[in-house]
Amino acid sequence: MSEIAIFWHRRDLRTDDNVGLFQALSSDLPVLPLFIFDSIILDKLEDEDDARVEFIHSELSKVKKAYEKAGGSLIVRHGKPIEVWKSICEEFNVKAVYTNRDYEPYAQGRDKEIYSFLSEKDIPFKGYKDHVIFEKSEVVKDDGDPYLVFSPYARKWLAAVTDNTFKSVDSSSKLDSLYQTDPLPMPSLEDLGFKSSEIDAPSKEVPKEIIDTYDKTRNFPAQNGTTKLSVHLRFGTISIRSLAREGQARNKTYLNELIWRDFYQMILFHHPKSPDEAIKPAYDHIEWETNEEHFKAWCEGRTGYPIVDAGMRELNETGYMHNRVRMIVASFLTKHLLLDWRWGERYFARKLLDYELASNVGGWQWASGSGCDAAPYFRIFNPTSQLEKFDKDLKYVKQWVPEYGTENYPKPIVDHKEARERALSRYKEGLAKT
Numbered sequence: 095m096s097e098i099a100i101f102w103h104r105r106d107l108r109t110d111d112n113v114g115l116f117q118a119l120s121s122d123l124p125v126l127p128l129f130i131f132d133s134i135i136l137d138k139l140e141d142e143d144d145a146r147v148e149f150i151h152s153e154l155s156k157v158k159k160a161y162e163k164a165g166g167s168l169i170v171r172h173g174k175p176i177e178v179w180k181s182i183c184e185e186f187n188v189k190a191v192y193t194n195r196d197y198e199p200y201a202q203g204r205d206k207e208i209y210s211f212l213s214e215k216d217i218p219f220k221g222y223k224d225h226v227i228f229e230k231s232e233v234v235k236d237d238g239d240p241y242l243v244f245s246p247y248a249r250k251w252l253a254a255v256t257d258n259t260f261k262s263v264d265s266s267s268k269l270d271s272l273y274q275t276d277p278l279p280m281p282s283l284e285d286l287g288f289k290s291s292e293i294d295a296p297s298k299e300v301p302k303e304i305i306d307t308y309d310k311t312r313n314f315p316a317q318n319g320t321t322k323l324s325v326h327l328r329f330g331t332i333s334i335r336s337l338a339r340e341g342q343a344r345n346k347t348y349l350n351e352l353i354w355r356d357f358y359q360m361i362l363f364h365h366p367k368s369p370d371e372a373i374k375p376a377y378d379h380i381e382w383e384t385n386e387e388h389f390k391a392w393c394e395g396r397t398g399y400p401i402v403d404a405g406m407r408e409l410n411e412t413g414y415m416h417n418r419v420r421m422i423v424a425s426f427l428t429k430h431l432l433l434d435w436r437w438g439e440r441y442f443a444r445k446l447l448d449y450e451l452a453s454n455v456g457g458w459q460w461a462s463g464s465g466c467d468a469a470p471y472f473r474i475f476n477p478t479s480q481l482e483k484f485d486k487d488l489k490y491v492k493q494w495v496p497e498y499g500t501e502n503y504p505k506p507i508v509d510h511k512e513a514r515e516r517a518l519s520r521y522k523e524g525l526a527k528t
């Protein structure tokens with residue numbers, strides 16, 4: 095059996111500008127790439143037409159084709175990662191394993207287990223930074239503590255950028271180092287227990303003007319003013335370095351948003367319990383409401399606040415929601431309805447095509463005040479003035495809530511002023527308990 099190296103794809107579903115793949119192809123072993131549909135993750139998904147599984151499946155088919163054009167192929171398996179690795183090591187003479195690092199708590203635990211398994215067989219398991227610009231503790235305070243506030247983090251991030259930071263690696267020109275094989279089988283979506291979704295992913299081709307005018311258009315949900323590349327960044331079908339170069343050259347506000355992404359990845363790495371616990375522990379003393387009817391109305395976009403309802407309906411129908419509106423609906427859930435941010439986080443986790451633990455938990459904890467926000471909890475978005483500021487012609491609202499303005503549109507489920515006062519006093523009481 096010939097000796098090979100395996101490159102394990104996870105959140106990097108592309109062959110170009112892929113650091114771990116480049117390193118594997120630069121070694122002296124022929125490379126056989128692998129992807130595992132992780133049954134531990136898939137078994138938890140509630141919807142059999144989950145659009146993310148279809149997206150991964152379709153992007154993997156493209157990656158596999160690219161390898162096959164170069165005489166190689168892609169192993170695609172379905173199962174528990176450790177079990178898959180056991181069988182891969184029986185089937186092939188694996189001498190080294192390459193991958194790109196993943197900073198989520200589940201992934202870190204999984205990788206430790208695989209690392210121990212491979213170590214027992216004397217197989218090196220090599221990880222690389224590919225998914226972010228700066229990882230782990232590369233950008234921290236002078237005393238080594240991680241930042242909890244974005245602005246000083248962003249300043250230090252920008253100061254750490256050198257001429258090489260955003261450079262691409264030419265992995266796709268090295269595909270002649272692939273292990274040569276006939277095309278390997280790939281499970282269908284149905285084999286995985288899923289079926290096709292009605293939701294389509296936004297295109298990877300973004301008109302240049304969007305980044306050029308990003309700082310002026312990004313806050314208005316009715317405009318096509320943001321890139322909608324989040325799903326591609328999430329699954330690595332596009333390289334973060336290529337987008338950072340665009341931002342650096344053409345629009346600093348856009349680059350700043352990419353820094354938010356790194357920021358939340360860094361926060362999750364240093365606060366692995368943050369998906370379940372408030373980053374500022376005092377906020378776990380807040381006594382949340384448990385009104386299921388309110389939660390249902392929020393999920394379905396029937397709160398009687400048009401900007402909130404438009405956002406939730408956009409999410410339910412397309413798997414996407416504009417960032418400004420994500421902030422408004424998250425503030426509404428945690429402040430106006432006084433429902434636990436974890437309920438909202440989990441609903442977004444089910445629905446967002448670009449769902450990504452670090453940014454989602456970061457965004458939700460930001461909205462509830464318990465996370466990384468320099469502003470105090472008593473900043474409560476007023477959904478009516480947000481509507482006037484960001485959708486004053488009601489273009490976005492009318493797109494998603496056609497019955498708005500008719501008698502079929504629901505009355506507000508809470509009164510803004512009363513809800514605001516209730517939130518202020520409940521937050522105050524909760525924080526006083528510490």
Ligand SMILES: Cc1cc2nc3c(=O)[nH]c(=O)nc-3n(C[C@H](O)[C@H](O)[C@H](O)COP(=O)(O)OP(=O)(O)OC[C@H]3O[C@@H](n4cnc5c(N)ncnc54)[C@H](O)[C@@H]3O)c2cc1C
Pocket residue numbers: 312320321322323324325327328351352354355358415416417418420421424442446448449450451453454455457458461
């Ligand atoms: C409550 C809440 C939950 C969120 N959940 C997610 C999530 O699960 N996945 C996700 O990718 N983003 C999440 N975001 C961040 C942001 O809303 C989306 O990244 C953005 O709307 C995606 O659209 P876009 O690609 O057009 O972004 P653009 O405006 O084009 O921005 C460019 C890229 O920068 C990154 N980015 C932009 N804003 C943020 C931000 N505030 N935090 C982190 N990264 C950012 C994204 O990768 C995005 O694709 C959340 C924000 C909030 C307030």
